Amino acid sequence: MTTRYLLSHVSPLGGDRVDMVLADGVVEAVAPAGTLTADASGETGETVVVDCSALVALPGLVDLHTHLREPGREDSETISSGTRAAAVGGFTAVHAMANTTPVQDTAGVVEQVWRIGSEAGWADVHPVGAVTVGLAGEHLAELGSMASSAAQVRVFSDDGKCVWDPVLMRRALEYVKSFDGVIAQHAQEPRLTEGAQMNEGVVSAEIGLAGWPAVAEEAIIARDVLLAEHVGSRLHVCHLSTAGSVDLIRWAKARGINVTAEVTPHHLILTDELARGYDPLFKVNPPLRTAADVEAVREGLADGTIDIVATDHAPHTREDKDCEWAAAAFGMTGLETALSVVQQTMVDTGRMTWADVARVLSTAPARIGRIDQGPRPQGRPLEVGEPANVVLVDPAATRTVVPAEQATASANSPFGGYELPGAVVATFLRGRATVFEGRPVEQAEVAR
Ligand SMILES: NC(=O)N[C@@H](CC(=O)O)C(=O)O
Ligand SMILES: [Zn+2]
Numbered sequence: 001m002t003t004r005y006l007l008s009h010v011s012p013l014g015g016d017r018v019d020m021v022l023a024d025g026v027v028e029a030v031a032p033a034g035t036l037t038a039d040a041s042g043e044t045g046e047t048v049v050v051d052c053s054a055l056v057a058l059p060g061l062v063d064l065h066t067h068l069r070e071p072g073r074e075d076s077e078t079i080s081s082g083t084r085a086a087a088v089g090g091f092t093a094v095h096a097m098a099n100t101t102p103v104q105d106t107a108g109v110v111e112q113v114w115r116i117g118s119e120a121g122w123a124d125v126h127p128v129g130a131v132t133v134g135l136a137g138e139h140l141a142e143l144g145s146m147a148s149s150a151a152q153v154r155v156f157s158d159d160g161k162c163v164w165d166p167v168l169m170r171r172a173l174e175y176v177k178s179f180d181g182v183i184a185q186h187a188q189e190p191r192l193t194e195g196a197q198m199n200e201g202v203v204s205a206e207i208g209l210a211g212w213p214a215v216a217e218e219a220i221i222a223r224d225v226l227l228a229e230h231v232g233s234r235l236h237v238c239h240l241s242t243a244g245s246v247d248l249i250r251w252a253k254a255r256g257i258n259v260t261a262e263v264t265p266h267h268l269i270l271t272d273e274l275a276r277g278y279d280p281l282f283k284v285n286p287p288l289r290t291a292a293d294v295e296a297v298r299e300g301l302a303d304g305t306i307d308i309v310a311t312d313h314a315p316h317t318r319e320d321k322d323c324e325w326a327a328a329a330f331g332m333t334g335l336e337t338a339l340s341v342v343q344q345t346m347v348d349t350g351r352m353t354w355a356d357v358a359r360v361l362s363t364a365p366a367r368i369g370r371i372d373q374g375p376r377p378q379g380r381p382l383e384v385g386e387p388a389n390v391v392l393v394d395p396a397a398t399r400t401v402v403p404a405e406q407a408t409a410s411a412n413s414p415f416g417g418y419e420l421p422g423a424v425v426a427t428f429l430r431g432r433a434t435v436f437e438g439r440p441v442e443q444a445e446v447a448r
């Protein structure tokens with residue numbers, strides 16, 4: 001018998017406040033605020049009434065781009081710690097990137113990740129399959145066997161590395177068509193970025209770090225949208241970061257090319273000025289860009305050119321981050337701050353509504369990953385009969401980010417000390433609270 005929840009006076013996405021009942025894994029009832037009571041809502045068992053008069057309900061968030069590091073780098077994150085962080089951030093599903101050790105390039109490895117994720121129970125884990133064996137960029141991995149495995153992989157990526165060879169990229173795009181898969185490209189021209197440490201521009205010239213030019217991203221995106229058009233397949237562009245990339249996606253979509261794109265929270269708010277302190281917390285791939293790029297990605301997200309926000313949560317140990325800039329690993333954590341950054345940059349600035357947030361952080365990523373259907377659908381509207389994947393947000397709250405206190409096993413958040421708006425009050429995965437009153441709920445506590 002699972003707990004029933006009566007979300008009293010909750011703000012839905014548009015319209016007046018409602019009462020919503022979550023029971024038996026689904027949204028059992030939705031009615032005008034004040035009309036449902038604990039007694040009336042449940043015949044048997046306990047009903048927990050949650051006063052939601054200050055809260056917004058969104059469908060559980062879906063991350064298309066998370067690094068969980070297991071297998072191989074459990075010292076920086078495990079599937080359990082990473083999905084716990086996801087739940088704290090309001091996520092009910094994550095796509096786990098393939099750059100693990102061993103690489104997620106066979107049915108065996110993706111099934112293992114999928115199974116460990118299910119057992120941990122914090123959020124659905126959908127492993128991303130590698131495009132090439134060992135991410136080496138030489139031979140196509142067994143995409144079909146990963147697709148037909150228990151993990152039902154639909155998203156394939158060599159993320160961390162670019163599928164540079166245009167012939168391999170073409171073959172991969174052709175191959176995934178048969179099972180409606182998508183290639184998620186890490187767009188980085190390797191020859192143009194040899195030794196690159198940060199964005200190439202005024203700041204890199206002044207502080208003397210090797211630059212990563214915008215064209216290295218844009219050249220691959222331009223090539224790949226043309227390949228996707230030629231093959232008639234589905235392309236997704238990971239962590240787009242430049243104004244020119246936004247223009248290319250806008251052009252490709254106008255032309256009818258089947259492309260989607262993501263932006264990370266950090267590229268919506270941080271700039272390469274932060275590299276001046278040589279603090280490797282701000283070292284990330286693709287690099288933080290200029291204020292003009294930040295403005296362009298915000299505009300692209302607001303007008304729908306960019307489809308989704310994906311965290312690119314990239315945990316690293318202190319040893320890999322607390323060192324000089326050139327030696328440090330690329331990447332920053334993001335699962336627990338993503339929603340707040342989107343609120344600050346897009347909602348509180350009047351550029352997006354909460355319904356838009358639900359689209360870019362839940363509905364659209366679920367659709368791109370093809371997890372909006374099937375046995376455990378995600379990114380569904382909060383209507384009667386739909387799975388009770390819900391996040392309750394308090395938009396009026398503010399909090400100071402303390403990386404050491406986060407649920408992720410790594411402390412490389414770029415937002416330490418930042419005061420961010422909004423707080424996740426509760427997360428429900430198929431009706432079970434994974435987070436309640438802002439704190440993660442261990443499965444043992446609810447297994448009754
Ligand atoms: N984003 C990063 O800077 N690093 C990612 C790889 C990637 O997303 O390209 C990682 O795996 O650490
Ligand atoms: Zn990447």
Ligand SMILES: [Zn+2]
Pocket residue numbers: 065067097159160312314
């Ligand atoms: Zn990544």
